[in-house]
Amino acid sequence: PEPKPEKQRGGKGQKKLTRARQTNNQEVERINKKIRALFPIYSTRIVILSYAGKNQQITNEQLDKLGSVASHAYDFDYDHDSTYLRDIAAQSVMSLLIVENIEAFELVKRASTLAKGRFSDLFASHRQKLWTQMRLRTSESDKLVLLVAKAAEDIKVLREASSDKLNAIINLSRLILPVSRDDAETLFNDAVGIAKEIDQEAFDQINFVSVIAERASISEQRDRRTIAADIFAFITSAAERLSGRDGFPWEAAVHALTCVDDATALSAISRWADDGTVRLDNTLERFLLTALQRGIISPETATSLAVLIGGSDGDLRKELVSRAAAEPQKYKEVIEELAKETLLLSPQDARLPLGQEIVDRISRNGCPGGEWLAQLRDTIAFLRPATGNKPEEATTIRLDKAPRLANDNKLPKEFEFDPQGRSFTTPGSIAEVLQAAETSGLRHHDRELLKRMRDASSSPRERVPFLDALAGVPEDAIWNTDRIEMIRETVAAWKGTPAVDRWCKESLPLFIIAHFYGATRWIKEGQSVLHQLLDYTGSDADGRLQIILAGVAQAGEAMNSRTLFAIAEEITRALDAEEAGALLLWYAQRLRSRLPVEDQSLYSLTEIPNNKTDMIARFLFALLSDIDTRVRWKAAHALRRLAKLGCFD
Numbered sequence: 291p292e293p294k295p296e297k298q299r300g301g302k303g304q305k306k307l308t309r310a311r312q313t314n315n316q317e318v319e320r321i322n323k324k325i326r327a328l329f330p331i332y333s334t335r336i337v338i339l340s341y342a343g344k345n346q347q348i349t350n351e352q353l354d355k356l357g358s359v360a361s362h363a364y365d366f367d368y369d370h371d372s373t374y375l376r377d378i379a380a381q382s383v384m385s386l387l388i389v390e391n392i393e394a395f396e397l398v399k400r401a402s403t404l405a406k407g408r409f410s411d412l413f414a415s416h417r418q419k420l421w422t423q424m425r426l427r428t429s430e431s432d433k434l435v436l437l438v439a440k441a442a443e444d445i446k447v448l449r450e451a452s453s454d455k456l457n458a459i460i461n462l463s464r465l466i467l468p469v470s471r472d473d474a475e476t477l478f479n480d481a482v483g484i485a486k487e488i489d490q491e492a493f494d495q496i497n498f499v500s501v502i503a504e505r506a507s508i509s510e511q512r513d514r515r516t517i518a519a520d521i522f523a524f525i526t527s528a529a530e531r532l533s534g535r536d537g538f539p540w541e542a543a544v545h546a547l548t549c550v551d552d553a554t555a556l557s558a559i560s561r562w563a564d565d566g567t568v569r570l571d572n573t574l575e576r577f578l579l580t581a582l583q584r585g586i587i588s589p590e591t592a593t594s595l596a597v598l599i600g601g602s603d604g605d606l607r608k609e610l611v612s613r614a615a616a617e618p619q620k621y622k623e624v625i626e627e628l629a630k631e632t633l634l635l636s637p638q639d640a641r642l643p644l645g646q647e648i649v650d651r652i653s654r655n656g657c658p659g660g661e662w663l664a665q666l667r668d669t670i671a672f673l674r675p676a677t678g679n680k681p682e683e684a685t686t687i688r689l690d691k692a693p694r695l696a697n698d699n700k701l702p703k704e705f706e707f708d709p710q711g712r713s714f715t716t717p718g719s720i721a722e723v724l725q726a727a728e729t730s731g732l733r734h735h736d737r738e739l740l741k742r743m744r745d746a747s748s749s750p751r752e753r754v755p756f757l758d759a760l761a762g763v764p765e766d767a768i769w770n771t772d773r774i775e776m777i778r779e780t781v782a783a784w785k786g787t788p789a790v791d792r793w794c795k796e797s798l799p800l801f802i803i804a805h806f807y808g809a810t811r812w813i814k815e816g817q818s819v820l821h822q823l824l825d826y827t828g829s830d831a832d833g834r835l836q837i838i839l840a841g842v843a844q845a846g847e848a849m850n851s852r853t854l855f856a857i858a859e860e861i862t863r864a865l866d867a868e869e870a871g872a873l874l875l876w877y878a879q880r881l882r883s884r885l886p887v888e889d890q891s892l893y894s895l896t897e898i899p900n901n902k903t904d905m906i907a908r909f910l911f912a913l914l915s916d917i918d919t920r921v922r923w924k925a926a927h928a929l930r931r932l933a934k935l936g937c938f939d
Contacts, residue, residue: 320369327359327366331379331404335386342389353392356383357400359407367408377416380405384423394427398437412448413458414441418465431469438462442477449531452487459484488884492528493539494814494855499877500542501859503549506874507867511551513875515895518547518554520878525558527889529567540568541576548580550874552587553898553905560912561893571599579606582613589613589624590935591906597928598913598921601631611647618657623935625652625659629666645670705734709746715755721767736769740776744783754789756780761801770808777801778819781826794826799837802827806841807848814856835864 334355341348359366366372380401386392398420405416417437424434445458463477499521508514525543532538547555559573578595581587587595589610596602602610610628614621625648632644649670652659659667705727714720720743727734740760747756760776781798784790802809802823809820824834838861846854862870882890899905913925 323365324369324371324375328375328379331356331359332382335382338386338389338392342391348389348391353396353400356386356397357403359404364408372407373409376405376407377419380416380420381423384420387423387426394424394430395433398424412450413445413454414462415458417441418461421465425465425469428469435466435470435473438466438477439473442480446480446484449527451531451535452484452489455487456481456484486884488524488528488531490532490535491851491855492524492532493535493537494852495881496525496528496539496546497542498855498858498862499874499881500539500546500549501862502870502874502877503546505862505865505867505870506549508550508871508874512895514551515554515898517875517878518551519891519893519895520882521546521550522554522558523885523889523892524881526562526567526892527885529562538568540572544573544576545580548577548586549584551898552577552581552902553900555581556905556909557893557898560909564912564916574599575603575606578602579609582606582609587902587906588937589621590937591932593624593627594928594931594935594937595906597931598924601635602628607644608647611651615651618652622657622659625657626662627931627935629659629662633662633666633669642670642673645673702733705730705732705739707734707739707742709742712746713752714743714747715752715759717759717762717764720759720763724763724767736772737776740772741779744776744780748784750787750789753784753787754793757790757793758797761797761804770805771811774805774808774819774823778822778826782822785826791828795828798823798827799829799833802837803840803844807845810841810849810853810857813860814852820860831864835861 334352338348338352338356341352369375383401383404384397386397387394398417401420402411402417405411405420411417421434421437424430424437442459442462445455445462448455459477459481463474463481466477467474503521508517521543525547529538544555544559547558555577559570559577562568562573563570574595578587578592582589582592592606593602593610596606607628610624614625614628618625628648629645632641632648636644645666648663649667652663654667657663707723707727712719714723720740723739723743724736727736727739744756747753757777757780760773760780763773777798781790781794785794802820809823810818812818813820824837827833827837829837838857842849842854842857849857862873865873899908910925910929913921914929916922916925
């Protein structure tokens with residue numbers, strides 16, 4: 291047979307082979323790094339066991355080799371298996387406890403160094419595994435207690451979430467319980483005290499104080515500064531301790547500070563950006579929006595400072611456009627800057643909707659505008675025909691023409707229910723249908739069954755009895771969520787008749803109180819029907835407040851803290867300005883009292899500027915001295931726009 295020609299170098303096959311060899315070489319190199327790092331430890335362990343078997347003296351130099359991979363630590367620790375392999379090696383070192391001549395304390399010291407590596411062991415999670423084995427040496431229990439006590443003291447002073455610290459100390463308490471019950475009890479009591487420190491509920495507290503601050507009215511500037519200082523201290527401490535948690539409520543934090551004292555808010559934003567706590571992109575927009583809505587700054591100032599975060603966006607932009615559209619002649623320069631931002635900073639897919647917000651609300655007669663507004667109008671006029679500018683039509687799927695699944699005939703049979711000729715005006719009649727569907731084992735949906743029963747009982751004389759019957763169905767026969775949703779839908783469909791309106795006024799409040807837990811379970815997530823049900827009662831502010839308070843008294847113990855804070859926000863919105871101010875003063879002091887003494891006063895009140903001009907000037911001066919060149923340039927552009935828009939104060 292003719293010999294096959296060899297593949298040319300650089301061909302497709304050669305490239306695949308080269309990549310495979312490179313991959314194999316990389317894997318071999320990774321394994322070699324692990325072996326080079328750990329082999330000295332295991333070989334030293336064999337030597338020590340050999341010495342112990344021959345009754346030879348074991349030196350400190352040999353023990354020191356058990357706790358070090360120093361020559362290869364850098365490369366080894368960047369492997370994703372390094373932490374696991376260090377723990378296994380440390381456990382192997384601790385197994386030398388079978389050698390009586392070696393003190394357990396010395397082994398723990400080397401094993402702890404080995405397990406830690408280049409990473410921290412803040413909560414002693416790696417060391418606890420080693421200390422568990424050390425308990426086998428009862429003769430050295432006093433040293434074990436000292437190690438645990440030192441770790442507990444280090445954990446107490448950590449600036450971390452209280453739940454993490456509490457769990458760590460509880461684990462330490464369990465660790466030494468077989469050794470010393472009194473020491474374990476002391477650690478447990480310390481853990482109880484740590485539970486009072488800052489944890490995840492700080493998010494809800496910040497949201498709550500934001501609602502209070504929006505409602506509050508405090509006349510004295512010194513009182514506002516004191517409250518703002520307390521809130522700032524709490525937010526800063528919470529941000530540090532909860533830095534590893536997602537979803538920190540920075541918008542609520544900035545909103546609260548701005549409502550209380552705008553100068554403190556801008557100073558806090560500047561400090562957070564300077565020390566790396568949070569970027570301006572996450573704080574300044576909320577400050578500008580709140581300050582603009584409360585009349586603290588002008589649209590010109592807000593438009594200028596928005597340059598620091600890449601221009602106005604979202605709610606801030608809508609607020610600026612709304613104010614400019616209301617008085618186009620007064621804010622024609624602001625309109626020009628907004629048009630410029632739209633053309634230069636907006637992505638192409640967003641340019642049309644953002645441009646329409648300006649063009650559609652500002653007529654040519656009301657504001658002829660300048661070069662940038664004219665260019666924006668021409669751009670929108672060009673983009674509209676190109677995109678059609680038609681809203682997407684809803685797609686309707688006809689069941690008779692919808693594609694059917696291949697195994698559609700194998701679906702479980704559906705529970706058959708025909709409500710015709712039946713009355714569902716008693717709790718028993720409704721529960722009977724629901725229980726029959728449940729016991730049948732057939733496919734069904736309780737909500738659909740309830741809708742059919744409602745439609746069968748929709749005559750005027752049966753409406754109120756049906757509502758009473760639905761409210762009185764036993765809890766074991768109906769899901770609480772289905773009951774509440776069906777009450778809401780039924781009232782929405784039947785309201786307006788005298789009998790149903792009277793039922794809403796007299797019976798619905800009692801229903802809300804009785805099922806308050808279900809009605810408020812997802813209120814923080816915005817999926818509660820509480821507000822709609824309260825609206826249907828026709829109660830005034832005091833009446834709504836009484837219903838809420840009665841519901842909390844009835845079901846408060848079953849609610850989590852997140853839901854209770856959301857209900858507290860609803861109560862706060864019913865307070866007048868003076869009551870909210872007194873509540874804010876008390877609550878700010880309460881927040882401060884939760885902090886360690888060293889965190890309760892993070893700045894002096896004299897450091898805060900006393901007027902708006904000084905406030906903005908200091909803020910821009912701080913940014914102009916920032917180490918980041920990009921920040922300095924943005925601050926310079928913001929200052930230039932302030933001058934362009936006539937903000938010479």
